[in-house]
Amino acid sequence: xxxxxxxxxxxxxxxxxxxxxxxxxxxxxxxxxxxxxxxxxxxxxxxxxxxxxxxxxxxxxxxxxxxxxxxxxxxxxxxxxxxxxxxxxxxxxxxxxxxxxxxxxxxxxxxxxxxxxxxxxxxxxxxxxxxxxxxxxxxxxxxxxxxxxxxxxxxxxxx
Ligand SMILES: CC1(C)Nc2nc(N)[nH]c(=O)c2N=C1O
Numbered sequence: 001x002x003x004x005x006x007x008x009x010x011x012x013x014x015x016x017x018x019x020x021x022x023x024x025x026x027x028x029x030x031x032x033x034x035x036x037x038x039x040x041x042x043x044x045x046x047x048x049x050x051x052x053x054x055x056x057x058x059x060x061x062x063x064x065x066x067x068x069x070x071x072x073x074x075x076x077x078x079x080x081x082x083x084x085x086x087x088x089x090x091x092x093x094x095x096x097x098x099x100x101x102x103x104x105x106x107x108x109x110x111x112x113x114x115x116x117x118x119x120x121x122x123x124x125x126x127x128x129x130x131x132x133x134x135x136x137x138x139x140x141x142x143x144x145x146x147x148x149x150x151x152x153x154x155x156x157x158x159x
Pocket of ligand 1: 008009010043044045046047048054056090091096124
């Protein structure tokens with residue numbers, strides 16, 4: 001089985017409830033166990049600022065699913081929460097689930113780019129991963145802790 005990290009983000013329609021519910025739904029994916037979870041954070045939107053603050057978290061799952069099977073499971077959960085992908089690019093969303101890491105694999109095909117392209121410069125991803133594993137090393141060999149030193153915690157709040 002594989003250790004995978006999933007990023008959760010939401011900023012519409014009671015995002016805190018959505019994120020908490022989605023964590024439970026991720027834990028119930030077939031052949032998958034929840035093995036770690038971050039604190040839940042509030043952060044200012046990265047990108048277009050004319051949208052509500054985000055609720056972010058990261059969970060670690062142990063799964064037998066392939067990357068593509070996992071992707072369809074996370075897409076289903078997004079859809080349950082009304083995620084449509086017709087919104088403006090980087091616009092607000094009811095729930096975003098990103099496969100951040102899939103073991104040490106590096107995948108880049110028409111549907112999946114893993115590690116997630118934005119991982120290393122998103123404090124709302126880096127700090128939650130460090131909550132789960134402060135010693136995590138990325139597939140490229142970079143220690144996440146070293147990235148955090150020049151990623152300001154900024155105006156993130158842990159709740
Ligand atoms: C629009 C963009 C880039 N900005 C974000 N900004 C924050 N703070 N959190 C997110 O999850 C998030 N997701 C995004 O996709």
